[in-house]
Structures are given as C-alpha cells and as structure tokens.
Amino acid sequence: MQKHSTLGEYIIRNQKQFKYSSGELSRLINSIRLAAKVVNHEVNKAGLVDILGNAGDTNIQGEDQQKLDVYANDVFMQTLTNRQIVCGIASEEEDDFVTISGNNGANSNKYVVLIDPLDGSSNIDVNVSVGTIFSVYRRITKAGTPVQLEDFLQKGNKQVAAGYIVYGTSTLLVYTTGHGVNGFTLNPAIGTFYLSHPNMKFPKNGTIYSINEGNYIHFPQGVKDYLKFCQEEKENRPYSARYIGSLVSDFHRNMIKGGIYMYPTSTKAPKGKLRLLYECNPIAFLTEQAGGVASDGYRRILDIKPLELHQRVPIFCGSKNMVEKAIKFMEKYPKDAEY
Numbered sequence: 001m002q003k004h005s006t007l008g009e010y011i012i013r014n015q016k017q018f019k020y021s022s023g024e025l026s027r028l029i030n031s032i033r034l035a036a037k038v039v040n041h042e043v044n045k046a047g048l049v050d051i052l053g054n055a056g057d058t059n060i061q062g063e064d065q066q067k068l069d070v071y072a073n074d075v076f077m078q079t080l081t082n083r084q085i086v087c088g089i090a091s092e093e094e095d096d097f098v099t100i101s102g103n104n105g106a107n108s109n110k111y112v113v114l115i116d117p118l119d120g121s122s123n124i125d126v127n128v129s130v131g132t133i134f135s136v137y138r139r140i141t142k143a144g145t146p147v148q149l150e151d152f153l154q155k156g157n158k159q160v161a162a163g164y165i166v167y168g169t170s171t172l173l174v175y176t177t178g179h180g181v182n183g184f185t186l187n188p189a190i191g192t193f194y195l196s197h198p199n200m201k202f203p204k205n206g207t208i209y210s211i212n213e214g215n216y217i218h219f220p221q222g223v224k225d226y227l228k229f230c231q232e233e234k235e236n237r238p239y240s241a242r243y244i245g246s247l248v249s250d251f252h253r254n255m256i257k258g259g260i261y262m263y264p265t266s267t268k269a270p271k272g273k274l275r276l277l278y279e280c281n282p283i284a285f286l287t288e289q290a291g292g293v294a295s296d297g298y299r300r301i302l303d304i305k306p307l308e309l310h311q312r313v314p315i316f317c318g319s320k321n322m323v324e325k326a327i328k329f330m331e332k333y334p335k336d337a338e339y
C-alpha cells in the first residue's frame, strides 16, 4: 500500500485550489516535474564529466557537451514550450524574455514563467547540491497578444506559484501555489515524485546563519552588527554558520532546521548578488508561505517593484524571529544603496 501520494495525485486532489485555472497551472507544474527529472538525470551524471567530456568538448558519443546550466535552460524552455502552457519565459540564461507563440502565432495561454535553470552550477564540479528556481505569474497584457516586458516586471506579491528543485542527496521538488509549501521527493527507480514534506514551515527561531563571511569587511555595518550578535556567548548563541554556496540547498536546510540566509549589499556588490525576479521573489513567496520573513533589510521582498529583468537585490530570508532581529540591526543605519 503506497504511503505517500504522488505529485500527480496531489495536483489532481488540489485542482480546486487553482480557482482561476482551467487546469493550465496543473499542467505547468506537471511540465516542471518532467523537466526536473530530465535535468536530474544529467546532473547526476556530472561526476562522469571526464568521461562524458567538458562543456564545449564532445563526449564519447561525439555529441557536443553543453554546460549543464545551458543544458538545464534548454530542457525547461523546451518542456514549457512544447506543452503549449505558457505565453512567455524569462531565464537567467537568456538576455531577454522569450515569447512563446501558439500554433496560430497568437497564444491564449495566461501564464509567464521566470526561471533560474541551474542555480549554484559552479558547485557541480565539486559534487555539491545545485537547484532550479521558478516563479509563475498570470500575464497582465491582453490574452492572445505577444507578451510584453510588463508581464515579467510584476511585484513578487502577484506570483501564482513558485518553487525549486534541489538536486542533492535526493532530488526534491518544493513548491507553493499560495496554499502552503509542500515537498516531493523523487524515487529515481520509478521516476515518481512522492509527497515527503507536507505543509513545510520555517521554525520561528533557529540557530543557523548562512552568509559568505569572506565578504565581512565589505558588508554594511548593520550586517556586521548582526553577525557579532550571532557569534556572542549569550542565551542560545553562538549560532552555527552553515553556508553551502548554493542558495536552494542553504534555503532548504534552513526551512527544515530553522535559520537565516543572507546575501546583503556590499562594497563589492552594491545591489547584492541574487536576482529579484527568478531567485529572490520565488524564495520570498515560499518563505512567507512557510511562515518565515523575506526582506531586503528594509522592506518586504514581495513588495519591491521590479525595474529590469535581471535586477539584483539584497535578501534576508528565513525564520521569522531571526530575520526580524537582523532587520532591527539594519534599520539602525540608512540604506546604503538604491536597488
């Protein structure tokens, strides 16, 4: 007797939650599920790169070996396009958004997807977990016309779905449609995702902080003050520093154990490093749906009005009490940059 429901059964059972959807959102999540399995298969072979050939080389079959992030981008773009589900896609791997035209040139589909196809891909060569991050909006321009930039530059509080796939010791698809956060683990033997993490919630408190402390001298004073708070011998401190250098992995661990992930501005990255549209907004939507807080240090990430496709913003996200404490340190000082 199967203990956990599969992703497919979960989507069917919760179809009524997608109140506006005529099944398109369900089909969209299903297409992401397929792409995740295809990318997972390739990422898991990455360890054989010397046999299969590096990016730009040809592998033993004489096929051109693609960089995995380019490969992942192609897989998600093709899967979303072939299934005629969305009308436009924006990707970290594409300079501009891509219009998906329907059979007759027009496209009556109502969703746009923004994606970071393989975040943390530099970790692949050292066998560290990587991830895919996606964000879904309803288009705001007229159905049947080509999508416009404004369809993609919507505030994060307009997202209809968001999620990530973490290609780690196991492969998980974690997503929300605004009704909580659920995680599904892939059984690679049969290629099925099973509901393994129902109704995920950030612990209100935590003892893990995730940040690249190598940038310490470049951080704003509020971040330096918060780090000293994390490290002093008081109450349940010092906290533990855990930083994998792969956003999805750090975020996923913190959501389960409790913690804060920070990528602040610095003199080296005056607007931060992470992209608002396909990293910070989906992560912020998931954070809030799991009872956490996601801020740029001064305001809610989901309320930021995007100005450009690949815009960067700073992010503090995770356990409510930890992020609120960090914000209190940040608010002692004026914002050090416009972003």
Ligand code: P6P
Pocket (backbone or CB within 6 Å): 119, 120, 121, 212, 245, 246, 247, 248, 250, 273, 274
């Ligand atoms: P740094 C990976 O490149 C990434 O976008 C995130 O996944 C990760 O958390 C961060 O950048 C790491 O950046 O500057 O600390 O190496």
